[in-house]
Amino acid sequence: MKQEQPTGICEELTFSGFFKSHAKALRNFLYYKFGNEEQADEATQEAFIKLWENCASVPPEKAKSFLYTVANNTTLNHIAHKKVVLEYSKKNVNHDTNNQSPEFLMEEDQFKVKLQNAIANLSKAQRSAFLLHRIDGKKYHEIAEILGIGVKAVEKRIHGALLQLRKEIDTFR
Amino acid sequence: MNEDVTLAKWLNDEMNDRELKDFMAQPEYATYSKIKEFSGQLTVPQANMDALYQNITQKRNKSNQPKVRKLNPWMPRVAAILILALGATFFFYTTKTTTQLAAAGDRDTFLLPDNSEVVLNAGSQAEYKAFNWGSNRKLELNGEAYFKVAKGKTFDVITKWGTVTVVGTQFNVRARNGRLDVTCFEGKVKVTNGKETVFLTPGKTVAYDNGTKLNLPDVKANKPGWMNYETYFGKVRLREVLNEIERQYKVTIKLDTNVQNRFNGTIPMNNIDNALDQIILVYHLQAKKEGNTITLSAE
Numbered sequence: 001m002k003q004e005q006p007t008g009i010c011e012e013l014t015f016s017g018f019f020k021s022h023a024k025a026l027r028n029f030l031y032y033k034f035g036n037e038e039q040a041d042e043a044t045q046e047a048f049i050k051l052w053e054n055c056a057s058v059p060p061e062k063a064k065s066f067l068y069t070v071a072n073n074t075t076l077n078h079i080a081h082k083k084v085v086l087e088y089s090k091k092n093v094n095h096d097t098n099n100q101s102p103e104f105l106m107e108e109d110q111f112k113v114k115l116q117n118a119i120a121n122l123s124k125a126q127r128s129a130f131l132l133h134r135i136d137g138k139k140y141h142e143i144a145e146i147l148g149i150g151v152k153a154v155e156k157r158i159h160g161a162l163l164q165l166r167k168e169i170d171t172f173r
Numbered sequence: 174m175n176e177d178v179t180l181a182k183w184l185n186d187e188m189n190d191r192e193l194k195d196f197m198a199q200p201e202y203a204t205y206s207k208i209k210e211f212s213g214q215l216t217v218p219q220a221n222m223d224a225l226y227q228n229i230t231q232k233r234n235k236s237n238q239p240k241v242r243k244l245n246p247w248m249p250r251v252a253a254i255l256i257l258a259l260g261a262t263f264f265f266y267t268t269k270t271t272t273q274l275a276a277a278g279d280r281d282t283f284l285l286p287d288n289s290e291v292v293l294n295a296g297s298q299a300e301y302k303a304f305n306w307g308s309n310r311k312l313e314l315n316g317e318a319y320f321k322v323a324k325g326k327t328f329d330v331i332t333k334w335g336t337v338t339v340v341g342t343q344f345n346v347r348a349r350n351g352r353l354d355v356t357c358f359e360g361k362v363k364v365t366n367g368k369e370t371v372f373l374t375p376g377k378t379v380a381y382d383n384g385t386k387l388n389l390p391d392v393k394a395n396k397p398g399w400m401n402y403e404t405y406f407g408k409v410r411l412r413e414v415l416n417e418i419e420r421q422y423k424v425t426i427k428l429d430t431n432v433q434n435r436f437n438g439t440i441p442m443n444n445i446d447n448a449l450d451q452i453i454l455v456y457h458l459q460a461k462k463e464g465n466t467i468t469l470s471a472e
Contacts, residue, residue: 028217052233086215134212159179166204
């Protein structure tokens with residue numbers, strides 16, 4: 001029996017490093033699709049286990065797209081969708097500190113709730129693309145890679161998402 | 174508007190000044206701007222990524238993976254199975270009994286591991302263990318067989334009614350229904366029958382019928398008659414002669430009369446009519462044939 005030194009993704013350090021840099025975004029992406037944390041966790045695990053199982057045949061530069069391909073395929077098996085629940089970060093609120101009127105703050109809170117609901121009502125395709133940009137700060141070409149579509153298609157989805165969000169928010173103004 | 178991606182351009186800060194100015198002039202701009210601002214503040218409920226990683230490392234090691242370290246738990250099992258298989262093979266090999274059989278109407282010639290030759294007459298069976306044959310030449314015989322034994326250590330033919338021991342020789346053993354006949358054709362043969370031991374030289378025959386020693390004439394041929402389909406019977410009960418004919422010709426013979434005299438002579442074993450004629454002539458019988466069954470009765 002030949003004892004080969006593990007290389008590439010098969011190497012523990014490479015694998016864990018790869019996990020650190022990609023697991024969170026993958027999980028987020030899966031969450032945008034399902035709106036279900038457990039399923040997102042589960043699918044993330046499955047994708048990484050699959051990657052490990054195929055570590056010998058997947059070169060490191062292909063690992064990311066392998067991961068998302070597996071994740072995109074797993075999603076087909078899940079049915080129990082839930083409403084996507086997102087929160088606003090507290091520390092990140094960089095309001096101009098000049099004291100705003102209570103009316104203004106209330107209006108802002110109302111808007112935030114409307115936005116949350118509108119996002120939850122987006123189609124999976126639009127929501128995934130939009131949130132990958134807004135939350136994960138992914139570039140359009142990165143989103144295209146993740147979703148396995150072209151950049152143009154990403155832009156269309158983002159455009160459609162914004163259009164849809166604006167309509168829904170303004171309708172219930 | 175199908176190909177319109179202006180909103181996407183704006184969200185990604187790709188608009189030029191003029192486009193931006195036009196866009197900002199639109200009444201919807203206020204809402205878009207707020208969407209951009211607040212959606213940027215959104216977060217996902219976070220998971221414990223360390224725990225997730227732990228789960229992955231645990232699960233991935235359970236699945237069959239090309240990790241050498243994962244094969245290790247199997248090594249002792251594989252080794253154990255191999256050893257067991259080896260042990261079992263050795264056990265079966267050392268205790269394995271080879272059985273040679275010649276059915277009625279059939280004969281069987283076979284070689285022992287040392288190239289000793291055995292010819293089984295019809296309706297006979299021999300058993301031996303091939304393992305360690307060179308230093309343990311032993312064969313159990315039920316029926317009749319002619320042996321050409323290769324030189325070497327002692328060679329035992331064990332029958333129910335006595336044991337025949339030789340070193341390297343040619344001899345015939347017939348062990349049937351309480352009677353043992355041993356004829357030596359070459360070399361020296363030792364026959365042990367319970368209380369008595371007899372040494373045979375070429376041409377000599379010893380026979381025991383239910384323990385009673387019978388005196389039989391010398392044999393001049395250099396191999397038993399049955400090998401040439403001429404079976405010699407020396408002082409054999411008629412029923413036993415008929416049994417031999419049954420074995421050779423694969424027939425059933427009924428004897429409807431009581432005959433006491435033993436048969437002395439040679440019977441052809443390749444022509445049943447000639448064989449039966451001999452019997453009929455000697456004992457004044459008549460034969461009736463029905464299929465494979467022959468009935469002999471008083472004339």
